[in-house]
Amino acid sequence: MTVAAAAAPERPAHRDPNVLRWLGAYTASMIGDSVYFMALAWAAARTGSASGAGLVLAAGSLPRALLMLGGGVLADRFGPRRIVIGSDAARALLVLGLAAVLFLTGPTVAVLVVVAVLFGAVDALFLPAVGALPPRLTAPGQLARVQGLRALAARGSTIIGAPMGGVAVATGGPSLALAAAGVLFALSLPLLLGLRLRPLPAPAASDEEAATKAPHAWHDLVDGLRYIRRHPLLGPLMLVIALSELGFVGPLNLGLILLSEQRGWGASGMGWIVAGFAGGAAGSALLLAVRGRVPRAGLVMGVLALVGGAGIAALAQVPSVAAAAALAAGVGLTAGLAGALCGALVQTAADPAYLGRVTSVSTLFTYAVIPLSYPVTGAAVALWGTGPVYTVSAAVCAAGGVLGLALTVLRRAELPR
Numbered sequence: 001m002t003v004a005a006a007a008a009p010e011r012p013a014h015r016d017p018n019v020l021r022w023l024g025a026y027t028a029s030m031i032g033d034s035v036y037f038m039a040l041a042w043a044a045a046r047t048g049s050a051s052g053a054g055l056v057l058a059a060g061s062l063p064r065a066l067l068m069l070g071g072g073v074l075a076d077r078f079g080p081r082r083i084v085i086g087s088d089a090a091r092a093l094l095v096l097g098l099a100a101v102l103f104l105t106g107p108t109v110a111v112l113v114v115v116a117v118l119f120g121a122v123d124a125l126f127l128p129a130v131g132a133l134p135p136r137l138t139a140p141g142q143l144a145r146v147q148g149l150r151a152l153a154a155r156g157s158t159i160i161g162a163p164m165g166g167v168a169v170a171t172g173g174p175s176l177a178l179a180a181a182g183v184l185f186a187l188s189l190p191l192l193l194g195l196r197l198r199p200l201p202a203p204a205a206s207d208e209e210a211a212t213k214a215p216h217a218w219h220d221l222v223d224g225l226r227y228i229r230r231h232p233l234l235g236p237l238m239l240v241i242a243l244s245e246l247g248f249v250g251p252l253n254l255g256l257i258l259l260s261e262q263r264g265w266g267a268s269g270m271g272w273i274v275a276g277f278a279g280g281a282a283g284s285a286l287l288l289a290v291r292g293r294v295p296r297a298g299l300v301m302g303v304l305a306l307v308g309g310a311g312i313a314a315l316a317q318v319p320s321v322a323a324a325a326a327l328a329a330g331v332g333l334t335a336g337l338a339g340a341l342c343g344a345l346v347q348t349a350a351d352p353a354y355l356g357r358v359t360s361v362s363t364l365f366t367y368a369v370i371p372l373s374y375p376v377t378g379a380a381v382a383l384w385g386t387g388p389v390y391t392v393s394a395a396v397c398a399a400g401g402v403l404g405l406a407l408t409v410l411r412r413a414e415l416p417r
Helices: 017-045 050-059 061-078 080-104 109-132 140-193 205-212 217-230 234-252 254-263 266-291 297-315 321-349 352-384 386-406
Strands: none
Touching: 017 050, 017 080, 017 109, 017 140, 050 061, 050 109, 061 080, 061 109, 061 217, 061 352, 080 109, 080 140, 080 352, 109 352, 140 266, 140 321, 217 234, 217 352, 234 254, 234 297, 234 321, 234 352, 234 386, 254 266, 254 352, 254 386, 266 321, 297 321, 297 386, 321 352, 352 386
């Protein structure tokens, strides 16, 4: 049901039942994701083939990368709520079906690869749509707080989902863990069905004319990319997102494993560093969720990106696990807040009619293109060591901050009051 947003007083997002229903559905889906990937990894390991297990774990990345932009088109064409509901329903059925297969028979590489590919394809529809929902649920002035709540839910889902998946695998094998993931996906459906959507604002004359000239999905996609390129704020923001992710993901994922091995810190040391980063990122999410709005958001975002880049460079130079964990907490705090502000600026600057396509482009960098940097990071560390690689990665990350500060439209960007 769609209800009009009359001139009622603006309700804080953390007290808005509509936002909380969306947040609950999103959290259930994210916990389900964590449990699913844990179960899939264990099922792949039980096939007895190391190469087959690697193939299973990588199989979902390709359809996610190829179909992500198309997922944004569908979210704008049919509405993000429909796409999110359909995606979670499809994931529930797919994962419960795999749970039944593994309960009756042993895992095979072929079956797991097919499920991973299908799950990746559905993910490509889910991710842009779930990111396009908040502007249809609450007032523009609450979108920064929603970004903080979403980031906090994502961090909490990882903390809850990984142990839940591990316990389920240890208790009943991958089939039980997959069944738990399927139930979590299904739990999101009644919450999503209860959402009340705000009507979209009337499109500008130019946007209305463009819509009449885009009867096909391909035209919608091209129109969306053109819209981003011509937008004074969104185009530069996409560059900031791309640079920040390229410089950030490699060192903090694969690079951290290699750094811990070189320093002799071991898995426990790496665990403390990851915990420090997660704590800092959760702190930034909580800060934004409570505060709701950060003045001079564009300027703050650029400065924090520079500080986060410096922290990444320093991470390869610290002598102890304790110092690395403390530094990682600072990186998580600055980078997490910069990323949340960037996401809030994207959602408030984009015309809601284009938000699915805009979200798909920004999401593509994080979930599809960036993982392709892992082989490059690994090869570079093998050739030159962690220090130079971390320095280059920090420079790439900092370049996003420099771009944000150098361009007036980004530096002066503000969130709605």
